[in-house]
Amino acid sequence: MRQIQASRWSRWDKNTQSAGWSSRFLKPGWLVVYGLVGLWLLTRVFGWADKSAGGTLSLDQTVTVPEWGTIAAVLDEVTNGLQTYRLKRRYKKNPDALEVLQPGSYIFSGDYDFGTFFDFLNEWPSLAYQSLTILEWWSIYDIDNRLAEKEYIQAGEYIDFVTNPDIIAKYKNRFGFLDIAGDIDTLEWYLYPETYFVDRDLDLIDQLVLLQLETYESKIWKPYADQIKWLSDRLSSLGYVFSLSPHAATKLASVIEKEERVDENKAKIASVFYNRLNSGTRIDADITLCYNLRRPYAECTPTVIGNNVADTTNPYNTRRQNGLPPTPIANIHVSSMEALLEAQKSEYQFYLHDTTGQIHLSETLWEHNQKKSKYLD
Numbered sequence: 485m486r487q488i489q490a491s492r493w494s495r496w497d498k499n500t501q502s503a504g505w506s507s508r509f510l511k512p513g514w515l516v517v518y519g520l521v522g523l524w525l526l527t528r529v530f531g532w533a534d535k536s537a538g539g540t541l542s543l544d545q546t547v548t549v550p551e552w553g554t555i556a557a558v559l560d561e562v563t564n565g566l567q568t569y570r571l572k573r574r575y576k577k578n579p580d581a582l583e584v585l586q587p588g589s590y591i592f593s594g595d596y597d598f599g600t601f602f603d604f605l606n607e608w609p610s611l612a613y614q615s616l617t618i619l620e621w622w623s624i625y626d627i628d629n630r631l632a633e634k635e636y637i638q639a640g641e642y643i644d645f646v647t648n649p650d651i652i653a654k655y656k657n658r659f660g661f662l663d664i665a666g667d668i669d670t671l672e673w674y675l676y677p678e679t680y681f682v683d684r685d686l687d688l689i690d691q692l693v694l695l696q697l698e699t700y701e702s703k704i705w706k707p708y709a710d711q712i713k714w715l716s717d718r719l720s721s722l723g724y725v726f727s728l729s730p731h732a733a734t735k736l737a738s739v740i741e742k743e744e745r746v747d748e749n750k751a752k753i754a755s756v757f758y759n760r761l762n763s764g765t766r767i768d769a770d771i772t773l774c775y776n777l778r779r780p781y782a783e784c785t786p787t788v789i790g791n792n793v794a795d796t797t798n799p800y801n802t803r804r805q806n807g808l809p810p811t812p813i814a815n816i817h818v819s820s821m822e823a824l825l826e827a828q829k830s831e832y833q834f835y836l837h838d839t840t841g842q843i844h845l846s847e848t849l850w851e852h853n854q855k856k857s858k859y860l861d
Contacts, residue, residue, distance in 0.1 A: 541571075541601060543592035549609070550681070555585055558605070562592060574598050582606060587681065588613040613681040616692060620677040620817040621741045621781070624670065629780045636688055645689045646671040659697055661705045664713075665731045673734050673812030676700040696815075703818045711825045722829045724762045733824060738812035739802075741820040742771045742781075749843045750823030755830040756845065765833070766806055773801040775813040836860065 547561050559571050575581060581602040588609025596604060614636070618627055628642040645651055647670045655671065656662045662674065676699040682691040711718075716727035728736065736757060744753045760767050774784035776798045793803050800809045832845040834852035838859035846852035 540595045540597045542595050544594075546589050546591050546610075548589045548613075548681070549585060549587050550679075553585055553587060555582055555605075558585070558590075571598060571601070575602070587615055614684050614688070615679060615681055616688075617679045618675070618677045618692075618696065618815070621745075621814050622677060623775060623781060623814045624672050624675070625778055626780045626782070627675070631688075642689055642692075646675065646693060651693075655693075655697060659701055659705075661701065661709070661730070662697075665734075668731075668811075670811070671697070673738050673815060674700045675815045676703060677815050677817055704816070704821050707818075708821060708825060712821070715825065718825075719758070724758060724829075726761050732808060733821075734816065735808045735812045737816045737820045737824045738814045739767070739769050739772060739809070740823060741814050741816045743769055744843070746841070746843070747819040747823070750820055751827040752830075752832070752843065752845060753835060754823045754827035756832050756835050758827060759830065759833050761807070763833075764806065766804075767802045767808070769802050772809045772813055773798050773803070775809065775811075776800040781814075 541563060543562055545562065547558055549558060555575060556572065559568050559575075563571060581599075583606050585605060586609055590605065591610035592604070616631075616636075622630075624643050624646055628637070628640060631637045631642055632639040649669070652662070652668065652671060659674075662668070662671070665674075671693065675693065675696040678696070678699050680692055680695045680699075682688050682695070705712075712730045712733055715733050716729075719727065736754070739757070740750050740753050744750050757767050759765075770789050770793065771781075771784070773789065773792055773795070774781060777784065777788070777792070792798065793801065795801055796804045799805060800813065802809060830845075831847045834846040834849065836844050836846075836852065836856060836859065838844065842859075844855045844859060846855055
């Protein structure tokens with residue numbers, strides 16, 4: 485009986501202690517503390533406060549906003565964790581805080597509350613950058629024409645720069661692929677097509693050309709240098725009896741760039757050119773003759789081609805001259821070089837595009853003429 489009583493008293497004592505702790509932390513004073521802490525969390529973490537109480541960001545960095553850059557990307561770069569969440573929440577509640585996010589570089593230095601942060605972004609970038617888009621398959625004549633149309637340069641300035649022997653020599657010392665190219669008189673085919681941002685306060689052409697060469701190096705030369713150098717060995721392994729130096733490979737890649745816009749078809753075009761070069765047949769790419777006319781490709785219409793296709797003095801006229809043109813004829817995208825390096829051997833000797841742009845391959849001239857009658861006449 486005593487043992488049972490002791491057990492009951494022990495349980496009562498524990499329950500009483502537990503009840504004592506609970507009642508202590510549920511006293512009005514503690515509830516006030518809990519409420520203040522909760523209010524602080526709502527204010528500081530979730531941004532439920534006015535502008536002045538929203539906290540500040542201490543920043544010392546430069547953020548470059550590309551074309552079509554988003555505010556979310558900017559916030560991710562300048563903040564982290566709860567700060568990012570709070571800024572994004574404030575912007576979501578007040579989207580008018582930012583009018584237009586201009587591309588360029590913004591130099592943040594100091595403390596910014598939520599309001600002044602967006603005010604800062606509403607101003608022009610600290611370093612005003614100009615967006616320049618160089619399209620695939622353009623030549624230096626296209627680039628020069630576009631920059632002159634935009635009044636960024638005087639007509640002819642870009643052409644003069646990239647064909648200047650001193651400029652070429654300077655860049656040869658910096659880029660190995662130019663040195664391997666040998667005696668070249670233009671940087672034409674190494675001027676990679678891309679969207680670039682150049683500082684408006686500095687020499688536009690010098691910046692643009694350097695960026696184009698750096699991009700060529702990173703997207704084509706570094707990933708594919710060995711394949712380009714050993715392309716002749718690969719051709720031999722496929723049974724071909726002709727060879728292609730790195731510079732010749734760039735020539736052919738530029739023709740592929742001009743002849744085919746659909747990436748999936750470029751390797752097919754490459755195989756046709758391989759077969760024609762192997763058999764000593766002219767590659768018959770109409771577009772090549774236009775390069776010697778030294779005008780933008782937009783001006784090289786079918787009529788212009790028709791008026792010049794019989795010109796045997798044009799060294800770029802592959803309808804009249806055997807082999808590849810003397811130089812590449814346009815800047816090249818990485819997809820054209822990949823197609824050249826990865827093309828498989830085939831029996832195709834001809835190709836044509838119908839009125840919808842669909843490509844049709846043929847092994848014989850008779851078959852090719854049949855498809856011309858079917859798809860083009």
